[in-house]
Amino acid sequence: MKKFFLLAVASLLLSACTEMEYASHLTKQAMGPDGQYASNSGGSIGQTKLPDGKTHEGLYKVGKPYKIEGQWYYPKETYSHVETGIASWYGPGFDGKRTASGEIFNSDELTAAHRTLQMPSLVRVTNLDNGKSVIVRVNDRGPYKRGRVIDLSKRAADLLGFRNLGTAKVKIELLPEESLVAANMAKQGQSTKGIEMAANNGKLSAPTAQRGSVQTASLNNDTSIVGRPASVESEVLPPGHTDATGRYLPDPIVTQMPVTRTGIYVQAGAFTVRENAENLKNTLGSLGSVSVHTAQVKGQQFYRVRIGPVADVTAADKMLNTVVGMGHNNALIVVD
Known part of the structure; x- marks a missing residue:
């Protein structure tokens, strides 16, 4: 019975295998970490070849530090990461093109682009406005529009309930155990497509996923089934949908989290000396x-200089541009 359970879990892993702002789309077309990008590069990265000469899709990748619009980003492998901010999404316009991890983008899968997290990694993204929460797999770099912390696939935006809105206040939590499983699989040359579905359905465990091979039951060795009459049962598919390629994708479990009141701020700077923070506060006093x-x-101890709360994402974007224009290039939008 255990063998059949392992087979079922492995089968799930194998088979389950925006309208983002226009400016962000243009940026993705033009640049990316290591001088090569990403979601709509049309294959500029290409598939990665292992020493065995075979071509594999979506290998493990961290990447080197890179600079976008005057701001440096430092990718690193980590298994402890929590942040809040504004999420956007990207979709059909990028289908069939390569991500920064080397795999083919599919807007119907639960994936995401993040500026610094290792690829692949698994994160729980929670919409702070409605409490909806899903697990997605990071397989791309981005977003490259200021004021955004994560780009989600169209499917993820749908499940989180903000596709029509374009953006949402979110909380991002890296899942350490699940991310370690994904990293180990990728480092061994195994595809991690679909692992986010298993994680959402609570069927991902480190011992099972790290085996790397599926053990099938043998009729000759398993005496427990000898002589047992075969039964024919109709397969009942879980709720799901069929993507553009005809693959059936089961719907992940959307977790409902408590909704707490949050505000949007523009953080102009963070200092270890309070006097410096107070000086910047006085400089920005005319902004609100x-x-x-x-x-x-x-x-x-850090002292963070923040403007706000502001009314909405549009107001935050405008304020952020103003602050950056005043020379504070590391300013960002935060949700608190």
């Missing part, structure tokens, strides 16, 4: 409500 927030990060 400016305050200094304290925070502990890995034992270090």
